[in-house]
Each structure stands twice: as structure tokens, then as C-alpha cells.
Amino acid sequence: MPETPNVTYSFLGPAGTFTEAALAQVPEAQGKPWRAVNNVGEALADVVSGRSVAAMIAIENSVDGGVSATQDALASVPGLRIIGEYLVPVKFVIVARPGTTLKQVRVINAHPVAYAQCRVWLEATLPNHGHIPASSNVAAASSLFENGLADAAIAPPGIDKHYDLVELAHDVGDNPNAVTRFVLVARTNEIPPPTGADKTSIIVELPEDRSGALLDMLEQFATRGVNLSLIQSRPIGDALGRYRFVIDADGHILDERMSDALLGLRRFSPNVLFLGSYPRADKAPNEFTSRYDNEIFIEAREWLTELITGEPRT
Template identity: 35%
Template sequence: MEIGILGPEGTFSETAAMLWLKEGGRIENFAIKYYETIFDVSESIVKKEVNYGIVPIENSLEGSVGDTLDVLSSENADEMQIVGEVLVPIRICLLFNGSFPEIKKIVSHHHALAQCKQFIRERLKGVALKSVDSTASAAKLAAQSEQIAALASAESAKMYGVNILAEDVQDKDSITRFVVLSSSGIKAAPTGKDKTSILLSVKERPGALYEVLGEFALRGLNLTKIESRPSKRALGDYMFYIDCEGHLEEAEMQEALKGVEKKAAMLKILGTYPMAIRK
């Protein structure tokens, strides 16, 4: 079994992959492939280079990961589905082989930089900031420079041989949710604690979204996420990404989606899968 994630080694995506493997008893006979972007991970799934791709979709502090939502609304989404999710507690460290006064630049993924605003403002005011593709890439850069510090995990510090100058520098504790993508056509059986993800657009008239959401409320189905994204077809034209508690095979969910299909301009089922339990 091969799994595609954001690289290089030491990213939080790798932590998510290892958690998913352990929780599912899949810890033997696997290989991890590293990719530069979320789009590259999705391409690897469509091209059958990997069996699964694991990508971040939202953080409890910084909100949704736009690149992942864009992938789920792209043409590639027709050839893959969400088959699982993983919750990863995020603990960020300041990595640097020197002292605070020697730091000239801080690099990290833009979500990590945003999660450490207060620390940066209080301890590293005026230091240049640069966004890179992943926290592990940042750690790699810090290992190669006498002036660059990274915001990354303790694991990546060990992996790339960088000192931890400060631990837990995130403004607040946070959790990042990752989704597991596959093109295998595998459908998870109901567990009693499931989630279904959909993408839809509504007709251009007053109350259209209200009517669509009412189909879930009418059947007592709880929505855990709703977010609008530009359709990229025209200004003011949006699609809605929705997560709902329940499995696609359950009668209430089937009835709700039939009602949505009648009222929405477009409906796409992104996946139905076991809900990750926060520990």
C-alpha cells in the first residue's frame, strides 16, 4: 500500500498518515511518497501512483485549507472520494541553530506562521517572514542556514538536526483535520459515527440555500461544516462545501440528499466515512 502526502519527511501530514495507519491496523507493508503540493498529491491518486492521499483540510484556529477545497471541487474530484479523516493536535516549535538575536528570517507554512502571530510579535518583532510549502521544508532550510529559523514540529527538528529554541509557540492549542482520499471506489460500511461530505451549488434566487439546508434540519441531521468557495466561473458564483453527520446508506441521509438534489443546481457526493474521534 502506498500513501501520498505533502513532503518532505517530517510534515504534520506524515504524522496524520502514521496515525491513520495505526488506528486502522495498517501499520505493516506500506510506503509513503512525498509530494510538493496538495494538487500533486491529488494527481498521484488519479494517476494510480498511490492508493491513498492524505491532505489537510482545516485547522481549528486558521480555518479551511483552500488548496484542498479547490482540489475537491476540481475535475479530479470525480475520480476520487474521501474515505477517512484524521485529527492531529498541532504543537509548533521554533527551530534554530543559534540564539534569538541571530535570527534574520522565519520560514514556515503560511498556516503555521498565522498560528504563531503573538509569539512572533512578542519575541521576534521585525524579523522577516517567508511562507514555504510545508513545515518540514522550513526545518530543512533552517538546518542549512545560520540566519533562518523555522516554525515546525519537534519531530522535524530531530530529523534535520536543528535545535529547538522554543516549544509550543502556537498562540493557542489547535487541531488540524486531514482527509484520506482514494480512487479505489472503496465504500466504508456504516459505523454509527460517520460523516458525509458533499459539494453543491444553488439556484440564483432568494432563499435557495435556506431551502437546501432545510432538508438536513428537517431530518435532524447535524451539519459540522459549511463553507462557500468561488466556483471560478463568474464573480459572485459560489459552491458550498458541507460536512454532515451520518452515513450515505442511512435512510435519513438518503432522503435529505434526494431533497437537496431537487432544489440544488448541482450536487456532488465527496465521500462517506467514519468520523475521527477527538482524543
Template identity: 40%
Template sequence: MTRIAYFGPQGTFTEQAARTFGEAEFISVETVPQVLAAVRAGEADYGCVPVENSVGGAVTATMDALAEDSPLIAIGEVILPVRFSILVRPGTQAEDIKTIASFPHGLTQVRQWTAENLPNAREVVTTSTAAAAAQVYDGEYDAAVSAPVAALHYPLEEFATDVADVRNAVTRFLLLSQPAALPAPTGSDRTSLAVVIAHDEPGSLASTLSELALRGINLTRIESRPLRGLYGEYRFYLDFDGHVAEQRVADALAALHRSSRQVRFLGSYPKADGSPSEPMPKNSDDDYAAARAWVTRIQEGR
């Protein structure tokens, strides 16, 4: 049976996301880097990790882990709405809650609710939302901001449920594998890259982005992370519409490979929202083929 490693103990949103990819043996792993390590070592066929949240922003642990060690590629994504439950030990009252624990993004997304309902509770960061529930059960903390599914795995009570400061908050998750044949283009695809540019050349980032713009490619996300131990130097993470099997995207990747210090391909995969990734006018594969044929005729003197 297919094995999918996911970030966090049982009861996390990542477990819920992993289960959307079909029947499998689901393996809980403590940290994001360990999920990727399990896939790299062949201990799991796939890994499911969070990559960004509409409130808390990028999940930096995932970004950093994708840039290190041997390459992995994303072959799918899922976007989940985020609604939390506040879990406590049976009998706990509001006045008893002095600490409230969760993964950083969980705490961020209920901070207003906490201020209004538990103003005396101190925030405590844990490795996952489910780890927070386990630590509440063990008596380490008083309340956990957790995925609702955690209540099925831990004998805790729901102090509150359907909690979210931003009602339309979502988290995006990636399904990762070792490099292999890519999912076929669907017309609703996303490509992800990690690019290190020449930081001491004026306009180098603008030049990088222009390689996409010149080919009519829609950039949907850009994030930066510092290069470890190199102050002032950054790695840029790019998401854009299109699939590497399309000539416009392949052409852009080739140009970035020539001009950048380093490019890591992170995958071409179907978009979770199904929105189209159609090329702009004059940038379809047919347009590229016609242009190549024209140049060939010139070269051959025809």
C-alpha cells in the same frame, strides 16, 4: 504494501497524521493538488491532506483540489493537536533571526509568540512546515515553524518547542481514495459534500440547508469557495453527521441532487472524535421504512 501519499516533505504534521492510518509505504508529495493527482493516477492507494485547522480555518488548497478533476472520497479522518518547534541552524541566537518561515497556517498559530520573542523577524510563507525546515538548513531563512518530527529529518536545533498561541489548537486531516466501497456505518459518522447552488434564486442557500434540517441532520461545518472565473458564484462545502447508508442522509442527498446545480459526494466516514451521529426522533431508518410501507398501502388501496 499500501501506498499513502501525504502533503509535504518528511517531517510535516501530515506525515504524522498519515502514520496513524497504519503500516504503509509513505510517499511525500510537494503540494496538496499533487497528492490528489497521485491518488487519481493510481500512483498511491490513498492520500492524506489537511482540511481544516481550529485557528487558521479551512485549508483552501484541499477544498479546491477536491472539487476539480475526477472525484475522490474521504474514507477516514484524524485530528491532531498542533504544537510547533522553532528550528534554527546550530549556534543561532535570537538576534540572528531576521526571517521566520512556515506554511501559512503555521505562521498564524505562532504569531503572538513570534511578536513577543522575535519581534524583528519577517514572516515568509513556504509550501509546508517541513519545507521551511529544509530552507533554513539550506541557509535561505533563519528560523522555521515546524512539526517537532522535522528535527529528526534535518540537522537543526530547537530554538523553542511546544509553541502554540492557542494551546488546544488542532488540525483535521482526511484520508482520501478513489471511489470505492464506503466504510460501513459506525453510529459515529460524518458525510461531506461540495454543492453549487443556483446563485440567482433568492433563498437558494437556505433551501439547500433546509433539506438537512427537515430530516433532522446536524450540520457541523459549512465553508464557501468562489467558483474559478465566475465572480459572485460559490461552491459550498458541507460536513454533517450521518452516513449515506442511512435513509435520512440518502434522502437528503437525492433532494440536493434535484435542486442544486452540482453536488459532489466527498465521502461518508467514521468521525475521529467518536461523537455519536444518531438520528433525531422520527428520522431513523425504521421510521422511513414505516412511512414508505404506509404510502405503499395507500397506493395499493389497502
């Protein structure tokens, strides 16, 4: 009998995390086994080893920017592609053991990022509180039963469905528009077809530490009309002054302007890691001026071919 293909999906657990909420948006994952992992490295290792067909990981937050652990992991694990992105609104609640009131809360257990995003509310509502860092938002809630050091926790909405907790306050985040961007990562060479509302993710190393090197890299996009929605530097780690750049560019690798920009990047830097082209989660059409239409690049290439061969275009 043929071997049954693996259809497991990995996500940062345990149950109730924002990552699980992102995975719930993937139609192909519905009804399939989901595997909760402890960190991004374990999630990507599942994909590389074949334990999971894909992994959902957080890559950017609208308040805190890029997730450095994810960016560094993607730079160091070859053979992975981003095949989709998903947005999850970031909302927080305060939860506690049954019988606890908000006035009784003296110590809050919270992931450092969640704590930072609720700091204004906490200082206004619980000005004398203390903070114990947690490894995740769900771990902050579950730890209320483990050591009793904290009176309450910052957690995702709905956490009381998974644990015997009561909600003391909701919408405690300081930014009502906060959203986290997640990407689904798989081990594949297939590229989703262009939709006109796409994003391309790459990681580029500056070949040398010199004046104008960053400008040279950015010009590969600017001169081809490609907008960048994310650019973040990360140290390579082998020497001071050596950086790689994590870049999200508006467009698809099969768009002429994008493919031409990638060729320019490859000439500029020997280390360009293509992470994938995939549909944008917000479905917003990519905007660019008409002089960067596909037909403009094609016509220019045909013109050059005519000059070289001497044969007129058909």
C-alpha cells in the same frame, strides 16, 4: 504471474510534516511504501493515475477553517472518495542551526499559516523579527541550510530528528487546542459501513443566484434533523455570484435521514458531488432526536406505499 497490486500512499512531504503524522495513524499504511509529494494536486493525481492507492491531505484546521486548495481540488477531480479522517494536534517549535541562540534570531522562516498561528508568541518574544514565507513547515526548517537568509524557523516537533537543527523553543503556538483534520482519499466506490459515529462529505452547487437559494439548500438538512459540522463557500469561477458549498454532515449515507436529505439536495441542485461517508475521527456518536430515527422514515414510506397500492402492510 498476477500483477502485484500497488500499495503506495501519497502525502504532502517531505518527511516530518503534519500530513506524515496523519498517515502514520492509518493501520493499512503501516509497512507500505509512502510517497512524498509537493502539493494536494500531485497527491490526488497519484491516486487518479494509480501511482498510489490513497493520499492523505489536510482539509480543515480548527483555527483557520477549511483548506481551500484541498476543497477546490476535490471539486475538480472526479471519481475520488474520502475513506477516513484523522486528527493531528498542531504544535510548533522554533529551530535553528547549531550554535544559534534565541536572542540572536532576527528573521524567521515559516509557512504563512504556521506564522499566523504563532504571531502572538513571536511578537512577545521576538518583537523586532522579520518573516520569510516558506512553502511548508518542513521546508521552512530545511531552508535554513540553503540560503542563510533566516536565523530560525517555525517547524513541527521532532524536526530535529530529520535535520541537524536545535530546538530553541517549544509549544510556541498561540492556541493550545489547535488541531488539523486530514482525510484519506482513494479511488473507490466502496463505502465503509455505518458505525453510528460517521460523517458525510459533499459539495453542492447553488443552481442559481437568487434570494433564498442558500436557505433552500440548508433546509434539506434541517427538516431531516441532520447537523452540519462544516459549511464553506467556494467560488465556482465561471461568473460572479456563482458558488459551490463544501459540506460535512453528521451521519452516514445509509442512515435514512441522510439519504433522504441527499435526495432532496439532488432535486434542488443538478450538481451534487458525493465525497464519501466515513467514521468520525473523534468517534463521537451522531446526535439527533428520535423523530429522525431510521424507523420513522421507513414507516412513512410503507404508509405511502399502502396508500398507493391499497394493500395493507404486512
